[in-house]
Amino acid sequence: MYKPAISTKPIRSLEDALDRCQMLGMRVSRQRRFILELLWQVNEHLSAREIYDRLNQQGKDIGHTSVYQNLEALSTQDIIECIEHCNCRLYGHNSEMHSHVNSLDTNKILDVHVELPESVIRQVETQTGISISNYTINFYGYQNSPDNQDNH
Incomplete structure (x- = not known):
């Protein structure tokens, strides 16, 4: 369409x-x-x-x-x-280009704006032969991990 x-x-x-x-x-x-x-x-x-x-x-x-x-x-x-x-x-509601953090224990997805260093973009382009125009990243982790609780 x-x-x-x-x-x-x-x-x-x-x-x-x-x-x-x-x-x-x-x-x-x-x-x-x-x-x-x-x-x-x-x-x-x-x-x-x-x-x-x-x-x-x-x-x-x-x-x-x-x-x-x-x-x-x-x-x-x-x-x-x-x-x-x-x-x-x-x-x-967020229709702009952005990335996500996926909380594996709460099953929530949070929107984040992350900008990769230009060197990483060039490395991906070199490896694939594709000129990168946009990207999203999915992060995965635990909100209630023992490491997080120690910091509170």
């Missing part, structure tokens, strides 16, 4: 996300707004089921199908992030 190249500012707020929807000609339905508001409120990665459950707990009337369709539309247009994790998809 062709996506037109649009020179736009990064999405850094709920308002930016809503503006991007309108700029792309996407209808900002009540359900779509509910999903975006929730993702910006919680500031974590959630499954479609978790999004559905939380919205319904808040008294927001939204169906399963509507949640899945809206998440697909928003992630396809890079308004929200979709990542594969433990055989499911998780959604977050």
Whole structure:
């Protein structure tokens, strides 16, 4: 599917996300707004089921199908992030290029911005013959490890 190249500012707020929807000609339905508001409120990665459950707990009337369709539309247009994790998809509000820290004991994923030294990028390019234009890194570890507890 062709996506037109649009020179736009990064999405850094709920308002930016809503503006991007309108700029792309996407209808900002009540359900779509509910999903975006929730993702910006919680500031974590959630499954479609978790999004559905939380919205319904808040008294927001939204169906399963509507949640899945809206998440697909928003992630396809890079308004929200979709990542594969433990055989499911998780959604977050950060659509800018970034890396993740995966906590193996809490099963949480945290967004981090990491910049590799230029020498590492050149080394990867030399090894692969591919000119690197962007990258993400996945870190894995334990939040509740004995090493972390000693520092508290």
